[in-house]
Amino acid sequence: MTATKRTIEHGKRDGFASLSGGGLKQDSFPLRLFAKGNAKHWNPADIDFTQDAADFAAMTDDERWQCCALAAQFLAGEESVTQDLQPFVAAMAAEGRFADEMYLTQFVFEEAKHTQAFRLWFDAVGMTSDLHEYIEHNEHYMEIFTEALPESLYALGDDPSPRNQIRASVTYNHIVEGTLALTGYFAWHKICAERGILPGLQQVIKHIGDDERRHMAWGTFTCRRHVAADDGLYDVVDERMQELMVPAMGVVTGTVDRFPEGRVPFDIDINELAEYAMDKLGRRLGAIESARGADLFVIDVDAEPEALEEQFHAEDQRELVAAAAG
Numbered sequence: 001m002t003a004t005k006r007t008i009e010h011g012k013r014d015g016f017a018s019l020s021g022g023g024l025k026q027d028s029f030p031l032r033l034f035a036k037g038n039a040k041h042w043n044p045a046d047i048d049f050t051q052d053a054a055d056f057a058a059m060t061d062d063e064r065w066q067c068c069a070l071a072a073q074f075l076a077g078e079e080s081v082t083q084d085l086q087p088f089v090a091a092m093a094a095e096g097r098f099a100d101e102m103y104l105t106q107f108v109f110e111e112a113k114h115t116q117a118f119r120l121w122f123d124a125v126g127m128t129s130d131l132h133e134y135i136e137h138n139e140h141y142m143e144i145f146t147e148a149l150p151e152s153l154y155a156l157g158d159d160p161s162p163r164n165q166i167r168a169s170v171t172y173n174h175i176v177e178g179t180l181a182l183t184g185y186f187a188w189h190k191i192c193a194e195r196g197i198l199p200g201l202q203q204v205i206k207h208i209g210d211d212e213r214r215h216m217a218w219g220t221f222t223c224r225r226h227v228a229a230d231d232g233l234y235d236v237v238d239e240r241m242q243e244l245m246v247p248a249m250g251v252v253t254g255t256v257d258r259f260p261e262g263r264v265p266f267d268i269d270i271n272e273l274a275e276y277a278m279d280k281l282g283r284r285l286g287a288i289e290s291a292r293g294a295d296l297f298v299i300d301v302d303a304e305p306e307a308l309e310e311q312f313h314a315e316d317q318r319e320l321v322a323a324a325a326g
């Protein structure tokens with residue numbers, strides 16, 4: 001008996017992926033991420049920010065400004081990614097990839113939790129007035145979050161083609177998460193770990209960083225499977241990275257450009273951050289490139305994108321232990 005090919009796309013459904021022969025492929029990459037995420041659930045409301053409020057009150061005005069600017073970029077960024085991932089969920093349904101759709105629903109939920117966590121932190125330290133001034137001075141930030149990110153994601157609504165999926169994933173997973181957020185976490189860790197301050201925020205960053213490793217791994221996986229299926233699409237990865245490199249670096253340096261060199265609060269070293277961002281980007285690009293010519297069945301279960309993020313994490317941990325000791 002031959003299996004009937006059924007569709008699960010919205011408005012065209014004539015069957016159900018979960019009822020099909022063989023069931024859901026639990027060892028596929030997205031379902032492994034889904035299971036991992038379920039096991040790592042955390043609740044932002046459980047985090048105690050009492051000491052953070054005291055540490056915040058004890059800062060100098062410049063330090064407080066710098067802290068708010070970084071946290072406001074995160075808060076607005078988490079809200080943006082919560083909203084802007086949703087066209088990708090629909091694109092996976094259009095492609096009949098229910099396992100990816102399942103994983104992306106968890107992914108969206110986690111971004112909403114991240115938004116909640118940063119908002120709770122601002123509330124706890126008493127910053128309840130309008131916070132837009134902390135992001136609007138950074139023109140590159142505004143360009144990425146009000147133009148590049150939504151434009152590339154909502155393009156999937158009209159055309160969820162592999163090309164558009166790559167442009168969306170590079171923008172979302174590799175630039176916004178893989179470069180901007182990752183560099184931001186690194187900055188937070190260094191500020192907090194070296195001074196032993198903001199313990200609540202340290203916990204938030206640890207949980208969020210952990211979630212983000214799965215998000216970025218999914219992005220790498222998605223680009224890999226398209227590049228493995230059509231080698232010409234590697235150029236789309238490269239092209240989108242090039243388009244966003246300058247604004248992405250502008251966001252990183254724009255975070256501290258209000259202060260003269262050598263006077264940046266918390267001794268933030270912008271060159272170190274920029275170098276960190278570029279290194280991660282280059283290596284993630286390498287992981288996508290390694291999928292060129294690969295077998296799609298291998299890509300579907302290959303753990304390389306996950307292993308890469310775990311390796312980055314282990315490197316960061318070593319660096320932060322050294323920073324805390326020094």
Ligand SMILES: [Fe+2]
Pocket residue numbers: 078081110111114208212
């Ligand atoms: Fe997030």
Ligand SMILES: [Fe+2]
Pocket residue numbers: 081111177211212215
């Ligand atoms: Fe994320």
